[in-house]
Amino acid sequence: MPDSIILVEARREMEICNACRYCEGFCAVFPAMTREREFSAADLTYLANLCHNCQGCYYACQYAPPHPFGVNVPQTFAVLREESYRHYAWPAPLARAFDKNGLVVALTTAGALALVLVLVSIFATGPLAVAHEGPGAFYQVIPWAAMTGVAVLTLAFSLLALARGGISFWRDAGKGAALRPRDIARGLHDAMTLKNLGGGGFGCNDIDESFSQNRRYLHHAMAYGFLACFAATSTAAFDDYVLKLPAPYPLFSAQVILGVLGGIGLIVGTSGLIRLKIIGNREPAAEHLFGADFALLALLWLAAATGLSLLAFRATDAMGTLLAIHLGLILSLVVVLPYSKFVHGIYRTLALIRNAAEASS
Ligand code: SF4
Ligand code: SF4
Incomplete structure (x- = not known):
């Protein structure tokens, strides 16, 4: 998938999360994230579709809005998932x-x-x-x-x-x-x-x-x-x-x-x-x-x-x-x-x- 605005945003948030790792026990996304050193478009698409949108990491996050970092993983991944549905649709x-x-x-x-x-x-x-x-x-x-x-x-x-x-x-x-x-x-x-x-x-x-x-x-x-x-x-x-x-x-x-x-x-x-x-x-x-x-x-x-x-x-x-x-x-x-x-x-x-x-x- 080509880099888009939402992919760039997802990469930014995953880089913050990868340094923080507070949510490691919440779901499969964070342990999967720690296995990556860099986040390619394919990796981010995979992580977005691995997310079940439970919203747990939003309520736990000290960097969620109104913090200037504005980390909102459930929202970002929801938009990226939708973009992936459109990208892979046939015909x-x-x-x-x-x-x-x-x-x-x-x-x-x-x-x-x-x-x-x-x-x-x-x-x-x-x-x-x-x-x-x-x-x-x-x-x-x-x-x-x-x-x-x-x-x-x-x-x-x-x-x-x-x-x-x-x-x-x-x-x-x-x-x-x-x-x-x-x-x-x-x-x-x-x-x-x-x-x-x-x-x-x-x-x-x-x-x-x-x-x-x-x-x-x-x-x-x-x-x-x-x-x-x-x-x-x-x-x-x-x-x-x-x-x-x-x-x-x-x-x-x-x-x-x-x-x-x-x-x-x-x-x-x-x-x-x-x-x-x-x-x-x-x-x-x-x-x-x-x-x-x-x-x-x-x-x-x-x-x-x-x-x-x-x-x-x-x-x-x-x-x-x-x-x-x-x-x-x-x-x-x-x-x-x-x-x-x-x-x-x-x-x-x-x-x-x-x-x-x-x-x-
Ligand atoms: S969502 Fe927030 S608290 Fe959770 S790992 Fe990412 S930056 Fe840390
Ligand atoms: S919203 Fe997604 S990434 Fe965040 S804890 Fe729930 S399943 Fe994991």
């Missing part, structure tokens, strides 16, 4: 979507909803507001071929874009190191447990200088909720395409149970994280990035809420409308994922893997 022309992400999410959502409604108006075998029941009921609203074609195309593009971004990040910030199984296992463990938000047992500074585990638990609810919903969709796709058992599925099937638990996790997690952002102290935060954060959280919330509503009302004449809205939101989510804060999950996990490799060598 490059779409990377500008990060600049006005809130607006992009809104426009993409509107476009996806419009596309689904057009598909419905073309293909629906009857009026939307009538009850459709039994196996294959969803396909009476949008035929199997149209639903599958759009889903496969958008998901394939999204996965390709996420993979290309992750590979570029690793070549640069991961120094293209060989991936050893034990480092991958350690990195994944630290990512899945959010160890760096643990604060040595006290938690992080969610909203002010007091410690709490709330942000960690809410992030777990959201992330595991997302994974449960993905597992529900994958299981449903396997049943549908391989076993030829079309949706909707019984209440006590694996797909529905995973979908309900995932949907509840997503709603609890995203609602709580939005609240923490609203009531939290803005000084260690990068406030101009809030729009993008809120947009992704709101989209996840809406996707979960409409999914649960579709389940609750699938036997009624509201099913067709709810299905169209839910599919539009899911389509929008899949399209914006590579150009949203979602990529932090990939880059942070890769940073944790590099950290595990360097810590054990």
Whole structure:
């Protein structure tokens, strides 16, 4: 990544921190910092993505504003992380979507909803507001071929874009190191447990200088909720395409149970994280990035809420409308994922893997 204003600022702060080292026990960033003598752009990008934004070092820092040194590591790293998301995004022309992400999410959502409604108006075998029941009921609203074609195309593009971004990040910030199984296992463990938000047992500074585990638990609810919903969709796709058992599925099937638990996790997690952002102290935060954060959280919330509503009302004449809205939101989510804060999950996990490799060598 080329040197930018924020990279220069991050280097200045890391040089102060490397002389101070007061925060060494807070998280993985400071021990990783002490392994460097000079901070290249790749090293700073790695450290920024290793940071979990717990804000602990801001409240502990004797050089934080209003001190003339103005050290504000959480804020500086938040801006640098966002710059790295944009730099490694693929294809490059779409990377500008990060600049006005809130607006992009809104426009993409509107476009996806419009596309689904057009598909419905073309293909629906009857009026939307009538009850459709039994196996294959969803396909009476949008035929199997149209639903599958759009889903496969958008998901394939999204996965390709996420993979290309992750590979570029690793070549640069991961120094293209060989991936050893034990480092991958350690990195994944630290990512899945959010160890760096643990604060040595006290938690992080969610909203002010007091410690709490709330942000960690809410992030777990959201992330595991997302994974449960993905597992529900994958299981449903396997049943549908391989076993030829079309949706909707019984209440006590694996797909529905995973979908309900995932949907509840997503709603609890995203609602709580939005609240923490609203009531939290803005000084260690990068406030101009809030729009993008809120947009992704709101989209996840809406996707979960409409999914649960579709389940609750699938036997009624509201099913067709709810299905169209839910599919539009899911389509929008899949399209914006590579150009949203979602990529932090990939880059942070890769940073944790590099950290595990360097810590054990
Ligand atoms: S954040 Fe402040 S207290 Fe912590 S290591 Fe850096 S300069 Fe020292
Ligand atoms: S904000 Fe938290 S995770 Fe980030 S560098 Fe500071 S102490 Fe570490």
